[in-house]
Amino acid sequence: MDLTYSPEDRAFREKARRWLEANVPTDDLKTLDERKAWHRKLYEAGYVGVLWPKEYGGWGASPMQQAIVQDEMARVNAPPAINGLGIGFIGPTIIVHGTDWQKGRYLKKMLTAEEIWCQLYSEPNAGSDLASLKTRAEDRGDHFLVNGQKIWTSSGPIADWGILLARTDSKAPKHKGISCFLLNMRQPGVEVRPLKQITGSSLFSEVFMTDARAERRDLIGTLNQGWEIAQTTLGFERGSNSLGRVTRYAIAFSQLVRAAKELRRGGRPLIEDPVVRAKLGKIYAELEVQRYAGLRVLSALNRGESPGAASSITKLSYTEFEKRYYEAALEILGPWGQLVTAPEEFEEIDTSSGEPGTWATAFLWSRAGTIYSGSSEIQKNIIGERVLGLPKEVRADRLKA
């Protein structure tokens, strides 16, 4: 056991810190074009696509260095890169399963955010049970005709391309009849309707596909291999931003402490109230434990070990923690915590999503993590069955299959 950073990693961190301090934008980025420009700058400096192989335009660096970049960005509250779904897992999926043509056509533009990507998986009747999806793709020779509806599509309104799961064999068992495509979002058969989230912003959407075209050359892997491919996609998605996430929590914590020093109750600052102190101590202990656990996962990733189903423990741990964290923060702040425009004395905080806002936004946003990318209940099923080896539950769809 040795938790010191290697000299190379320390030098890498030093360099990233200096670059970010010199280059981080001083004004809020308001438009998509401004965010794309910042993204490109980050990319050119070597801080986007850190993990991607060099042959596809990435930097071929280690998971540790990837985590260091995220951490340093959080430290200076840098606006995040965009196209996270693309770079975090759609691109890696193409790298693993895609053809040379697909790699040449899509990867570089994804990295530079010239083209924005979204994930077209969930449907109104296929959420946790993704394999029951109904969107159809009919084989028309050089292309497939796509009909159906997707929902909760993040970045849908700004996306140029999507990774799509659609049914290509309705007679096969449900996991065996699904294929994976890259779908052009900028075509007449694709209609995107923004959906407003509980935070008030519209980051996700519904996507309606009516005789939309997916080219045959945009089929990923072989026909009906989609479920298998989707499993790798989810695997990449559960990778690591462990350090950066915890640093963001820690920055929010110091803002919380500052607020607890300024706010008074019963004639004394909140920070002197033993009940408030106990709450602060409890959430800070949990926050640190998330950091230690993150380092443990990261050190394994960095040695090339794949966490497999154990990554469900990480996801469950930090998403459930995040809810408790902001619940405690709002308990401490009282009605102050519920303001949707922050009073000047409490700076705006950037939530772990990168969505700018107030404590209230962060509190609301913390409800999302235990739903997307496999809800907490699904993670617990995976942990129970695949990590602990507990017997599978009796399920109606398994009885049929």
Add this chain to the structure above:
Amino acid sequence: MNFSFSSDQQLLKNSARAFLDEHMKPATVRLLWDDPRGESEALWKEMGELGWLGLSLPEAHGGSGLGMVETAILLEEMGHAALPGPYLPTVLAARAIEEAGTNAQRMRWLSAIATGEARATLALLDADLDWRPEGTRTRAEKSATGWTLSGTKRFVPWAHVADVLLVPARTPDGLTLFLVDPAAAGLTLEPAQVMDGATRLVTVTLDATPVGGDGVLGAAGQAGPLLASLLRRGAVGAAAEMLGAARRCLDMAVGYAKVREQFGQPIGSFQAIRHKCAEMLLEVENSHAAVYYSAWALDARAEDAELAASVAKAYVGDAARRVCGEAIQVHGGIGFTWEYDLHLYFKRAKALEAMYGDADHHRELIVRRVAA
């Protein structure tokens, strides 16, 4: 950066598991629960031969010169076995003697501890149960031959088998740590019975108890930092032991959930049970990260070592209680019986939760550190 054990550390863990599986079966633990002394003298000797007692002592004193990570590895296995005995207080005391002792004190105690001839303990709590060293009430006054100590120390672990007690007391110079002979005049020991039979706690009353001039450990009046550092090591050590107990309970719960059938299927196939087991695993794995991070931080003198010790104690104390308790729940009625072994580990974890600063104490230390 490597969070996994080295091959030597893994070897230590495996051999400790094998040794305790063989020599500290639940039936043996139960015998010791009923034993007035409460620990096995033969086993203690063997632990000395295995190098466990001198694990973190310098080689010059018969030790192996290893660190807190290795100590935590052993303590986790001891918690996993619910091993009764004064291991943690003895190695903590040895550490303090090694760190602050005079040559004579080190010669007197360290190799005796490493070989298993001597046991030691810490009398950290006064009657008002304040874990802060500055809360110490026991007093020491200068005498012709040295000092006399008066006061009451509560919940002193294993004082009835100890050959030396480390006793903090107030002097006109400030807080001072004394090496006290348990047979000294005016000192009485009154064992208390607690729900964990593997925990022995003793009330130590000092009534003008004489201590020689050579019985001061470290500089007179300067014991505060040494005591704080002992408490930190104690906190990490106790967290490691609680982790072991929690891991044992988790394993027992999962094993039982696979074989116990109700409603025509194993209870582990019910989500109510499976999800509970998943949550227990989550807390055990997080506890593992907390224990070994904090142990490493002490060894590496990392700048957050003090914070990490409090984090580990506060987090693991809560987690181990929940995990061991939920294991009883998973077992249903059988888990509530004396004959079934679960309660050995449940009680072991619960007993350690209150020692070396409870979670409230450590949460306050955390807030002082991060909200200053």
